[in-house]
Amino acid sequence: MATSETHSPYMTTVAVGVAPAVNLATLLALVYSSINSSTKARFVSLQMASGGGAAHLFVGNGPSSGSPVSTTNCGVDLVALQAAWTMGMQSNLIALGDIWLVSDTAGQKVNCTVEVG
Numbered sequence: 829m830a831t832s833e834t835h836s837p838y839m840t841t842v843a844v845g846v847a848p849a850v851n852l853a854t855l856l857a858l859v860y861s862s863i864n865s866s867t868k869a870r871f872v873s874l875q876m877a878s879g880g881g882a883a884h885l886f887v888g889n890g891p892s893s894g895s896p897v898s899t900t901n902c903g904v905d906l907v908a909l910q911a912a913w914t915m916g917m918q919s920n921l922i923a924l925g926d927i928w929l930v931s932d933t934a935g936q937k938v939n940c941t942v943e944v945g
Contacts (some may be wrong), residue, residue, distance in 0.1 A: 831870040838863070841877060844885060845919035845934045849897050851890060853924035855943065863923040869944045872922055874929075877937035880908035881917040885938060886910065890928045897928045911939075920944065 842855040852872070856863040876885045887904040888897030892893065895901055905944045916922045 830857060830859055832861045834862050835860070836945065837871065837941050839939075839941045841937050841939050842940050844929045844936050845933045846932065846940070847930055849886075849888075849891065849928040849930035849940070851925050852929060852940070852942075853929040855929070855938075856924065856940065863924065863942075863944075864937055867924045867944060868916075868920040869911065869922045869942045870916045870919050872924070872927065873911055873939075873941040874904075874906070875911035875916035875939040876906040876908050877939055878909055880933075880936055882907070883931055883933035883936050885936060886930050886932075888928055890926060897930055899930070899932050913941075 830883055840859045853865045869907040883925050886899055886902035888902040
């Protein structure tokens with residue numbers, strides 16, 4: 829059940845599976861009810877958790893884009909303990925609903941740090 833707490837930054841671990849891809853806002857909303865599909869952030873960091881073995885996490889655009897994320901099309905490809913981050917140089921420019929995740933292995937843990945507000 830999602831908590832109504834707000835944090836600065838939000839930090840949690842989410843599970844990502846194989847297709848279909850899911851957006852970051854949806855995953856975070858499972859933990860924090862204050863996050864929704866229109867939430868925007870100024871900083872996002874995603875780290876593939878240890879224990880992922882040879883599994884990959886693919887990060888990219890959503891299914892309605894011209895090139896949705898998949899195991900063969902992504903903006904970022906992470907393996908265990910690798911991280912990727914992005915910053916909105918001005919406040920709250922990163923749409924969490926536009927960041928989509930999928931793995932080539934079920935049940936992969938992804939550590940997330942998100943600064944909103």
